[in-house]
Amino acid sequence: MTGPLLKIEKLEASYGHVAALKGVDIEVNAGEIVTLIGANGAGKSTLMMSIFGYPRAQAGRILYDGHDITRVPAHEIAKLRIAQVPEGRRIFSRMTVLENLQMGATVGEPTHFPKDIARVFKLFPRLQERINQRGGTLSGGEQQMLAIGRALMARPRLLLLDEPSLGLAPLLVKQIFRAIRELNERDKLTVFLVEQNAFHALKLAHRGYVMVNGAITLSGPARELLERDEVKSAYLEGGRPAA
Numbered sequence: 001m002t003g004p005l006l007k008i009e010k011l012e013a014s015y016g017h018v019a020a021l022k023g024v025d026i027e028v029n030a031g032e033i034v035t036l037i038g039a040n041g042a043g044k045s046t047l048m049m050s051i052f053g054y055p056r057a058q059a060g061r062i063l064y065d066g067h068d069i070t071r072v073p074a075h076e077i078a079k080l081r082i083a084q085v086p087e088g089r090r091i092f093s094r095m096t097v098l099e100n101l102q103m104g105a106t107v108g109e110p111t112h113f114p115k116d117i118a119r120v121f122k123l124f125p126r127l128q129e130r131i132n133q134r135g136g137t138l139s140g141g142e143q144q145m146l147a148i149g150r151a152l153m154a155r156p157r158l159l160l161l162d163e164p165s166l167g168l169a170p171l172l173v174k175q176i177f178r179a180i181r182e183l184n185e186r187d188k189l190t191v192f193l194v195e196q197n198a199f200h201a202l203k204l205a206h207r208g209y210v211m212v213n214g215a216i217t218l219s220g221p222a223r224e225l226l227e228r229d230e231v232k233s234a235y236l237e238g239g240r241p242a243a
Contacts, residue, residue, distance in 0.1 A: 003066060005030040005158055005190050006051075011060035013050050020046040020055065022214040028158070028192050033184050035193040035201040035222065037235060038211035044194040045087050047211070048162045052077055052084060064158070078107050083156035087163045087194075089147040093136030097127050100135050100146055104153030112155065120149040123179050141172035148179065159183070161193045165200060173197070177204050198235035202226045 006028040013021040020043050028034045038044050046055065051062055052074045062070045069077055083104075092100050101120060105113055121128040124145040130138060135146060144164055151159060161180065165173040177200055183189040195201035202208050202222040210218035210231065218225065225231050 004028055004063075005065060006192060007061075007063040008047070008051075009061045009063070011047070011050065011062065012058045013046060013055045014058060015046075015055060020214050021050065021057075023060070024211075024214070024216055026209055026216065028190060030157075030190050031184070031188050032207065033180070033191040033193060033205045035195055035205035035208045036211055037195055037198040037201055037208060037231075039234075040196060042211045043214035044196075044211055045162055046214075048084070048160055048192075048194050049086075051082070051160060078154070081155060081157040082160065083151035083154045083158070084160040085144075085147045085151050085162060085164060087166065089143045091135040091138075091143050091146050091150065093134065095135055097131050097133055097135060097138070097146055100150050101127075101153050104150035107154050113153075116153050116155065120152055123152075123182065124149055140167050141169070141175070144168060144172070144176055145179075148176070152183075156189070158190045158192065161191060161195075163194060163196060165195060165197045173200060180204060198231065199226075202231075 004027040008024055008026040011021050011024040024047060036044050050057055057070050061068055064080060092103060101117055126142055127145055127149055130142060138146060164176050180191060181204060184191055193201055193205060202225055205222040208222040208225045209216050
């Protein structure tokens with residue numbers, strides 16, 4: 001492959017007459033963690049969902065591994081080894097931990113299942129302890145672990161994470177972000193992360209983008225964005241979380 005693993009070009013999308021994405025350009029190279037930060041309602045989750053076709057792009061293109069997937073149906077995109085952990089986790093609450101992980105493995109090879117589930121349990125030992133427990137009875141942090149684990153069962157090359165820290169206690173946020181870093185460093189997993197917690201996201205990522213009202217206003221190396229005055233004032237004032 002030459003060029004970025006994921007490339008979003010001049011993407012526009014709307015909900016009815018309301019423009020949600022306004023000519024968005026983003027690149028995610030293989031092996032990178034790239035984060036998209038911005039205030040609530042900026043359009044971050046809309047961009048994430050548009051990769052899987054909802055909402056459909058009205059203009060622009062989405063390229064994955066050099067191929068245009070802008071109009072590819074969502075179920076076909078899942079077969080391309082792109083996995084998404086949606087905002088709010090959306091696990092199958094009446095299914096057990098094991099059954100949720102089995103659902104994540106449906107697009108993969110059955111022979112890989114034992115190895116893949118062992119990988120998930122090594123990353124999140126708590127899930128192995130809860131293997132026969134219904135997803136809906138897990139804590140918020142455990143549900144986020146399960147949502148990530150379910151996505152990993154598809155053996156993705158690209159993992160899309162939408163607000164993984166949402167509603168979690170600081171210690172659990174650290175644990176989740178530590179797992180993301182491990183997946184990237186150990187397994188070379190490419191990660192595109194949408195996150196409202198700008199401090200943690202920029203500390204984790206290699207590069208970052210800032211979205212305001214559906215448009216990209218800043219981009220660059222994550223560490224440099226952390227030091228930008230406009231990023232500090234908009235997203236980091238009021239006390240930084242402990243590193």
